[in-house]
Structure formats: C-alpha cells, structure tokens
Amino acid sequence: MSDDTPPIGRSWTVLYAAVLINLVVMIAIFYAFTRYFR
Amino acid sequence: MSSLDWLVLGATLGFIVAYGLWKGRQQRNLDSYILADRKLQWPTIALSIMATQASAITFLSTPGQAYADGMRFVQFYLGLPIAMVLLSIFAVPIFHRLKVYTAYEFLETRFDAKTRTLTAVLFLIQRGLSTGLTIYAPALIVSVLLGWNLYLTNLIIGTLVIIYTATGGTKAVSWTHVQQMLIILGGMATALFIAVRSIPADISFVEAVRVAGRMGRLNAIDFSFDLTTNYTFWSGLVGGLMVALSYFGCDQSQVQRYLTGETPAESRLGLLFNGLVKVPMQFFILFVGAMVFVFYQFVAPPLFFNTAERAKIGVSRFAADYAELEDAHRANFVEKRQHVRELVTAMRADDEAGATAAQAKVRAVQARDAATRKAAVDLIKRNDATADVSDTNYIFLSFVLRFLPAGVVGLVMAAIFCASMSSTAAGLNALSSTSVVDIYKRLINPDATEADYVRMSRLLTVFWGVFAIAFAMYATRLGSLIEAVNKLGSYFYGSILAIFILAFFTKTVGGTATCLGAIVGEATVLYFSFFTKTAWLWWNVIGCVVGVIAALVIERLLPNNEAEEIAEVA
Numbered sequence: 001m002s003d004d005t006p007p008i009g010r011s012w013t014v015l016y017a018a019v020l021i022n023l024v025v026m027i028a029i030f031y032a033f034t035r036y037f038r
Numbered sequence: 039m040s041s042l043d044w045l046v047l048g049a050t051l052g053f054i055v056a057y058g059l060w061k062g063r064q065q066r067n068l069d070s071y072i073l074a075d076r077k078l079q080w081p082t083i084a085l086s087i088m089a090t091q092a093s094a095i096t097f098l099s100t101p102g103q104a105y106a107d108g109m110r111f112v113q114f115y116l117g118l119p120i121a122m123v124l125l126s127i128f129a130v131p132i133f134h135r136l137k138v139y140t141a142y143e144f145l146e147t148r149f150d151a152k153t154r155t156l157t158a159v160l161f162l163i164q165r166g167l168s169t170g171l172t173i174y175a176p177a178l179i180v181s182v183l184l185g186w187n188l189y190l191t192n193l194i195i196g197t198l199v200i201i202y203t204a205t206g207g208t209k210a211v212s213w214t215h216v217q218q219m220l221i222i223l224g225g226m227a228t229a230l231f232i233a234v235r236s237i238p239a240d241i242s243f244v245e246a247v248r249v250a251g252r253m254g255r256l257n258a259i260d261f262s263f264d265l266t267t268n269y270t271f272w273s274g275l276v277g278g279l280m281v282a283l284s285y286f287g288c289d290q291s292q293v294q295r296y297l298t299g300e301t302p303a304e305s306r307l308g309l310l311f312n313g314l315v316k317v318p319m320q321f322f323i324l325f326v327g328a329m330v331f332v333f334y335q336f337v338a339p340p341l342f343f344n345t346a347e348r349a350k351i352g353v354s355r356f357a358a359d360y361a362e363l364e365d366a367h368r369a370n371f372v373e374k375r376q377h378v379r380e381l382v383t384a385m386r387a388d389d390e391a392g393a394t395a396a397q398a399k400v401r402a403v404q405a406r407d408a409a410t411r412k413a414a415v416d417l418i419k420r421n422d423a424t425a426d427v428s429d430t431n432y433i434f435l436s437f438v439l440r441f442l443p444a445g446v447v448g449l450v451m452a453a454i455f456c457a458s459m460s461s462t463a464a465g466l467n468a469l470s471s472t473s474v475v476d477i478y479k480r481l482i483n484p485d486a487t488e489a490d491y492v493r494m495s496r497l498l499t500v501f502w503g504v505f506a507i508a509f510a511m512y513a514t515r516l517g518s519l520i521e522a523v524n525k526l527g528s529y530f531y532g533s534i535l536a537i538f539i540l541a542f543f544t545k546t547v548g549g550t551a552t553c554l555g556a557i558v559g560e561a562t563v564l565y566f567s568f569f570t571k572t573a574w575l576w577w578n579v580i581g582c583v584v585g586v587i588a589a590l591v592i593e594r595l596l597p598n599n600e601a602e603e604i605a606e607v608a
Binding site: 005006007008012015016018019020022023026027030031033034036037038 | 119122123127252258
C-alpha cells in the first residue's frame, strides 16, 4: 500500500475530514442529548 | 464468584498469556523485539492503541463517575480525534522516515543527546509510576470487593504481564491487545445489556434514559468556561487536545504501537480509527454508569459501596451512629423511589408540570441523601483517618458482583483483568524499549550485539515489571483513580509536548534552549498545581505554552544563539 493512497477513502484529506466531521457530529449529538434529556 | 466465573476468568487469562507467548516466540533482534519487525497492519495497530489507553481504571472508575457526577467526563476525549489527525499529518511521516525505535531518538536527530535523554528520563519517571497505578488500581477494587489479598492480586496481575511481555516483546503485546480489546468490549456490552434488563420491567428503556436525564446524569456537554472546572467542552477540547497530542505523540507506550506499522499508511489508519471510535466508546462506558444509576433508583444501593470500609466502621465505636445513617439512607431511598415513580407516571402522561414537580421532589431527597452520605464519610474518616473514601471506583464492580449472573461476572472480571494487563504490558514494553535504546544503547553500551540488546530488553522488562509491582504495593488513597493516572501524566505532558512542538515546527531553537524552556514549563505546572485551583486538564496547556515561549525567549538570550547546527528532519 502506498503512503499516498489510503486503502479506504479517496485521499488522506478525505479521511482526516471524515474524522473531524465525525467529531463535530458527535458533539452535536451529545449536546442535543444533554438538552433533550435535561 | 461462582465456579463458572472462576473458570471463565482462569481460561481467559490462561489463553491471553499462552497466546502472547506463542505470538512472540523467536525474537532475535531489536527490530523484531521492539517493533514487531515493522510488519503490523492497521486493524491490529488500532486495537493495540485502544487497548493501551483503555486501562482497567477506565472500566471500573468511568461508570462510577457517570453514576456520581453524570456523563461530563466524555468531554475529556473531545480533543483526541483532532490530535489523531495532527499526528497522522506531522508525526507519523517523520518517525517512519527516520526509522526510529523510540520517539525520543528523533529528538537527538533534531536537537542533541541531552534533550533526548532529558525527555526519555521524564518519560521513564512518569510512565514507571503510572504503570504501577495501572496494576494497583484494579487490584485494590477487586481485592476490596472480593476479599482477595491486595498484595497477592498485584503480584498475580504483574507477573502474568511480565511473563508474556518479557518473552515476546512488542509482537506479544500488540497481538494480545487485539484479543484483550475484544474481551473488554464484549464484557462491557454484556454489562450494559444486563443493567438495562435489570431495571424494573414496567420501566421502558426510553423512560430509564429520561429518568437519568432528569436526575442530571446525561450532562454530556457543558459549554460554560470555567478554569476551575475539570470537565467542560473547552477544557476537553483544548486541554484534552494537549493531553492526547502528548500521550499519543510523545509517550513511547503509544508511539511504539504505531511505529510497528508496515507503512506510514498503516500507522495513520490505526490512529485515525482510534479518532473515530474513542469518543463514542467512552460515551458508551459512561452510559453504562448512567444505567446503573437508574437501576439503583429502584433497588436500594448501599450507603457506602466500599465493603472493606463498611465492615471496619461496623465494628468500631461509631457502629451505632453509622447504623442510624444507614436507616436514614434507606428511608431516603424509599421516598425517592416513590417520587421517581411519580416522575415516570407524569412523563408517560406528558404532564410537564407534574414531571417538574416530581423532579424537584427527587432532587430534594437526593440532596438530603447526599448529606447523609457525607455524614457517613465523615464518620468513616473519624474512625480511620487513612480510610479510602473515594467510593466512585467501587460502584460498577459492586453492581456486577451483586446483580450479574454466574459466568457473566467471570466475563466482566476477565475484561477488567485484560484491561489492566493490556495497559500494563504496553507500559512495560515502552519502559524497556526506552531504557535500552535511549539510555543503555546510546549512553552505556553502544557496541553490543543485537542479541545482547534483546537480552537487556527482556531483563529491563522484568526490572520495570518488578518496579511497577513494588509501586503498586505502596500506592494508597488516590482519590478517583482514573483522575489520579491522568493527573500524574498532566504534570509532565505539557513540557514534553513543548519539546516535540519545538522539534517539529521550529528550525532555529536549539537543544539548550529547549531543555531550559521545558524546565521552566515544568516549574510553572508545579506552581499552578500546588498553589492555584486551576483544573488539571489546563496544566497540560500551561506546561506546553510556557515551555514553547520560554524556549523561544531563551534561544534569543543565549550567546551566539547557541550556533548549533540543526539537522533538517521535518
């Protein structure tokens, strides 16, 4: 496997973005969870 | 524990040790012993990274934190995914290109031998003590609740780890991590399933979650900015980022996990996978604690979960006073259960006013019961000033032992032992590697053969194992244990991170300025920890920022700007 081509996702940038977007989504879900069940 | 539980526990631990010995056979050179021949693929690396971080304290103390304080602790992990991305971009390519065995080796390439040695020694101190805690913490909780001998429990956990880590090196550690992580996740999922099923049948899962929320146990996100509060969104994002950058980028126990990757891509994917799943996994573990909390709204919890302290006060001159408090606690429970039922009824009827009124009643009884518990703690302390009053750590395992069926108790115990062994093994593995590569090979005996270095690595694994067990024997009364481990790291992480940031992102700062800057950063952290009420997550930020700024200033003040030749490594 070449370092420039990750085995999943089109590029490393896409994978980095996926991790960060996942974090933002998690924070949003946790915040909604906190608010809804308060 | 029943015979079935012993069978499950014994078989699991026996399997792990045997599997580690088998996977780690035939180690003849450092590449093989320290970095598993640099042949591992990303799924193994990812699980190994996760198992290294997931100590038994995580599984014992975290649900207890949710029970006592809600889910705010999840915010501690918010900086972690960002750190995984940053390390994938900046650290992984450099470490791979230089083909280093340890993170500290890189510092000599960039600065000089003294910076490498200083950082390696800081790591050895911090990780040596932490590894002792990772053995001690679960051993203490298990020995208290099961009546086992604490010293013997420490000795058994430590010895099992030493056997396969010393023999098989990193291959044994990484491969057993995979099995251990699967057992841990299986154990926790089973515990959650049974906790939810143990809630009275007339209370649905959604109602249980709503009860937890109404009683302040689902407070996952808090956007308030308060430097004295440990877990807020901001301390988690900024302080947690610093902790994660330092832990995953500069702590050999983690760096060694992804240095085993066959290519930089394998290492990166291992880190990124951790960035994806770590936050939801911690949320899940905290959620187990929240469900245990709901369970105890319908089944009376003990006034104090630590059975050893309860037994001591029961035969002391305060026994009658304590019995009175237990009566008050039982009365509080009966009244609270009634109000929780009213709350559920009001929620079912969509009666917001009724739910709010019931919630207020529940909170009033909760406050009264908190006062009763405080009085009990005061009594326990009066009876024995050295008593362990940090009850949070005992909540989850106490629930497991009392309410989970035979076989499942053994599975959860196996998960706890696996978690303890996985982080301890990674710690010993890294301590040995750093001692051999950065101290023995670099400073004491640079011309030995590969076989000699492997032999010395094995000897040092045993040495650090014995050191960790000895420290575990003496560690007592540390408050909430998971905080103790993270706090210990936070004394050092900021300064170590400052050194690595200067290494990665500056080209003009030399080794002397970097070392002095790190010392100034460390002194500042000690000042803030001892003389202010600044929450410990912020110590990481302070140590790092002060360390970097001090090094930059010192570099300008040094005669001839050190005139050092700085290698181009970035």
